[in-house]
Amino acid sequence: MTAHPRDPQALRRASGLVVALLLLWPLLRLSQFSPSALFEAGNLKVMGRFLRNFLPPEVSAEFLGYVVKATLETLAIATAGIALAFVIATPLAVAMTNSLSISRIGPGPARKPRMALRVGVRALVLLLRGVPELVWALLFVRALGLGPAAGVLALAITYGGMLTKVYAEILESSDRRAVDALLAGGSGRLVALLYGLLPNAAQELVSYTVYRWECAIRASVVMGFVGAGGLGQLMDQAMKLLNGGEAATILLVFLLLVLLADAISARLRKLLA
Amino acid sequence: QPVLKVSAIPDEAPTELQRKFAPLGKYLEKETGMKVEFVPVTDYAAVVESLATGKIDMAWLGGFTYVQSKIRTNGATIPIVQRQEDAAFTSKFITADKTIKSLADLKGRTFTFGSPSSTSGHLMPRHFLLQAGIDPDKDFKTVAYSGAHDATVAFVQAGRADAGVLNASVWDKLVEQKKVDTDKVRVFAVTPPYYDYNWTVRGGLDPALRKKLTEAFLRLDPSNPEQREIMALQRTSKFITTRPENYSGIEAAARGAGLIK
Amino acid sequence: MSFRIETASIRYPNGQCALSQLTLAGGRGERIAVIGPSGAGKTTLLRLLATALRPSEGRVELLEQSPWALSAGRLRRLRCNIGMVHQAPPMPPRQRVVTAILAGRLGVWPAWKSMLSLAYPADLAGATEQLARLDLADRLFDRCDQLSGGQLQRVGVARVLYQRPELILADEPVSAMDPVLANLTLGELCKEAATRTATLVASLHAVDLALRWFPRIVGLRSGAIAFDLPAERVTDVLLRELYASESESPPVHGREPLRMAALSAGGDRPKSACR
Amino acid sequence: MSFRIETASIRYPNGQCALSQLTLAGGRGERIAVIGPSGAGKTTLLRLLATALRPSEGRVELLEQSPWALSAGRLRRLRCNIGMVHQAPPMPPRQRVVTAILAGRLGVWPAWKSMLSLAYPADLAGATEQLARLDLADRLFDRCDQLSGGQLQRVGVARVLYQRPELILADEPVSAMDPVLANLTLGELCKEAATRTATLVASLHAVDLALRWFPRIVGLRSGAIAFDLPAERVTDVLLRELYASESESPPVHGREPLRMAALSAGGDRPKSACR
């Protein structure tokens, strides 16, 4: 019988915990974290009064007209933006995913340059999604003028960056064995993606894409900026003016759209199951 | 048919701006024979930027945004007309707090401006605050930017900020429309007058068209029942011509406040 | 020479040394069984031959080429000629059997064909044929996660049969199969290797199967070669030594099957179908 | 009675009928081997006994209880007493061996203990002990995806040994092990069953192992019981029939090992360690 070994991870875990706590403390201080403020009677009363203000929702014909028009526009912009973002994201994600790297196996020839390339793509994607939408919008307004085109492009660029990143992360997290077998059998990366990763990851990819579409519907910054209006902008306005009734109506529309997105997502996932 | 693209700084809700512009747009269509298209945006910078790059032809600008557009185009944009009232515009400091009686009481309180690009909601109040010895970046507890004049009122009325500042014309409108509870919110200080809003056309716009537009504005007459509505919506009784030099005071104030580098 | 490994070592990232200074070569058309205790490095050796692992030191030569000196494109072409049956079948659970089998040719198909094949199988007949050899043709359109252990393993074998590589590697290809099926499957693998004079290297736990189907037996132990002999010269003693647990002497129950297996090996090994 | 299945059928959602009208019972302390061709329904039968599948029709009684009539809480308690070694070890790849083994007792540990155990293993000694029985004590802190096939399978067995259930189910528990190790493992499973008079039901492909270690053999074919006999009465003919491929007569190579296995079974089966 061997003497019982000690867990070799124990020390690392304990020190990790300590470091995490040490880091968390200043962060909590900086963000002035104080949940007790939530439950102060005065604050609750103010909030309650404000929330009562949400009822009844605004249903005047004029406002509903605005909402319907904004909804249509928003849906169109979000759909077009996501479609372009998808076009941008797919090749970038394939290029960025380490699991799909042929040179990873072994490691084989050209490992270093490929890794450098991946780092490059990573940086590019970081730039796409890291530069605020507003800046992209300003840029495209210069080229295309005010109007949906600039908004769609700004959305496409930032969301393209976000989709790329998340696609890559999803692909990276799914089971590698199937791809490894394919890549070691001489297939190309695109084909390995289709035969080895997608069967497992497709559902999650689709569900994230639909979620992004839903975010695009809510996005207000870009659309308002380029004069495309949209639901998000109406919402911002209603909230800034603390107009509860209007906000409630728009919130209901948001909720409906979220439910719609959920239904679409569920349907697509079922198709892929 | 050629199109005249028009926009306005979003110092009020874009829907409101659109409503205000509709009859004026029809009038200008008739006067110029062009199709007039109004593009509402939600960001001051977008208007300045599009005017500077010729993506729109004419815009309703604040004094400060005009100065910005002038700087960005090296003086190419041309202000053509302004409302009579804009020649002596003021901003009003408001509060819902009984203990605030003068600007000096603001130290250590929370305060909200309108948009950072706003003349009457930010630049000039800041300028006069500085003159009164209050540095907003140091002396206030928190500074928020509500984004629009009517939002500032909402902020103050809901108690989210101890005090705020907005342009006099919007305040009067809100009071008139009973959109503000004057029992709670009151004006406790007013700025000295300054030049503000104007209609500016982009550089390179056909001078003949510019002339036509200027004249169209100047011809507006409240005694004409059709044009009365336009004037009422623009909240003025008369448009007057304006010149770039009118805004050198604003430019100086902006430089002094560090808003133009 | 179909493959040649010279003093190759493999060390996994966690420091585990799975093969040390191993030297082994096989000629075209040879059939080699690798046997050895659990953790001996059989899978590692086969993955080395499949170019899935790069030796930490030493040299590997496959089908007259040095895989790790090749350009990326040529390495891919080389890999198309090497097929591996994995110990745990690496099929995505949601994939259909027919797709999993056709995936064997992805390396040689043009990309458009591979993509179209996702919508409609590009070579139904071919996939059916290989599956039929393993008595599973009726499950062509089932999903991989709807198969039993033995059925899934046969799909893995069928994929390699469909691939038609010059070097066939099989990592315990029959571990989940009943005796009759195991014989059938090894028979098909051997037949495939024989008709195309491809090289077959298989790791096996069932010593009797190894001795029956493979003329050459390599015993692996702790990452090194314990013996490398023609099947008829593999003796009971050698086997006992090979499998002896490192910590203690072999358990008493272990003796019988070994002798039995060894005995039957010396006797009437059928030579018919293979070569 | 340890378990009793009465005319139970299992139909998978895709329509595949894996068990049809099967009736089988086992007494406390019995050791039963289930053998049969690939796809016969062995795994399905064991999953039925593990309450992982609910019969489409028929009745199941386990440890004197009707699992599907129990409340959720009582069903959980029942399940604590049933342990299963899966055909494909179901360990998350990134989990460490020690955690995977300790997971065997989750059902009986209080929740706080199980949670704490994620931070620091709650019962290092216990896990080491079980692993040592299978000759793998030195891999306690490795991640499951860093083990070889046979090593991972042993982790699965160790988990059930650690669980100490009254009904031990083992689905091909030694398919990835070499002969010596397979004997060692089956020996430990039998010893465990014997010392605690637990019931052991194992499916096996290696007929010789089944005949050596199990007094009672159940032959399964196409979801129905082909025979259910004491080991010494399992004849060559029965086995040949059991494994005969449905489409054709058994391949000629199949004969030898079967006879061999059957013969050895009749002979000197060691009875020492088990019971």
Place this chain on the structure above:
Amino acid sequence: MANKTKAAQLCMSCLLTLIAVAAVVSASFAYLSLNLGQLFSIDAAGEMLRFLQSFFPPDLSAGFLARTARGMLETLAMSAVGTLCAAVLGLVLALPASGRHGAALKALSRLVLNLLRSVPELVWAVLTVLAVGLGPFAGTLALALHTAGVLGRLFAEALENAPAAPAQSLLATGASPALAFLYGTLPCVQPQFLAYTLYRWETNIRMAAILGFVGAGGLGQMLYFELSLFHLAQACTVIIAMLVLAALVDAASAFMRRDWVMVHA
């Protein structure tokens, strides 16, 4: 051959769905009558290039750098604390939402998640400002509430996709669903969860931008301010600071993905 119909992977409904998606996308483009061709004219390229040039060089004066650094810290704190709270809340809601505790709880928790995320951050910010007053905590709370809805949904769907065998095998040995989750499912989905959380953190760093207006401060408010005033050099500095933060999070996510970090228990 009867197999022919079975062989085609594209079923009728898949085809219909594909067509529907294509139709909706082209309808959107048509509705907006987009003319993206303009983008590729020399003129447009020149305009954009000139605009980009006006951002450089960034303002690197000590005073502004110090302000930026303080903004970075504030943003980091708000986004980190907000995301952390959201991850915890999201996980708690994701478990029932993935259908582990029955259909009723699933529907309920899904509704809560949908509500949380259909209300944009900005709206939450207005509410939280009323609840706790102007300041970073309001921003933190707003981020946390919205993000919880988002992460909850993403977690739930990742859970539904996770391999079932490990948890099933534990359930079959009598482990409670919660423990089966901890020992069987979490190790499989943990990388995915971590990736989503870190990614969301990155998003929240940017989102803190919008929250500037609740007086939460940080980089977001600075960027909004400087961009509005066309202080492009200063805006450039702020953008670089945001990129640096995002890159840090990105690197952390890559680091966590390393095999030797990803040990589960």
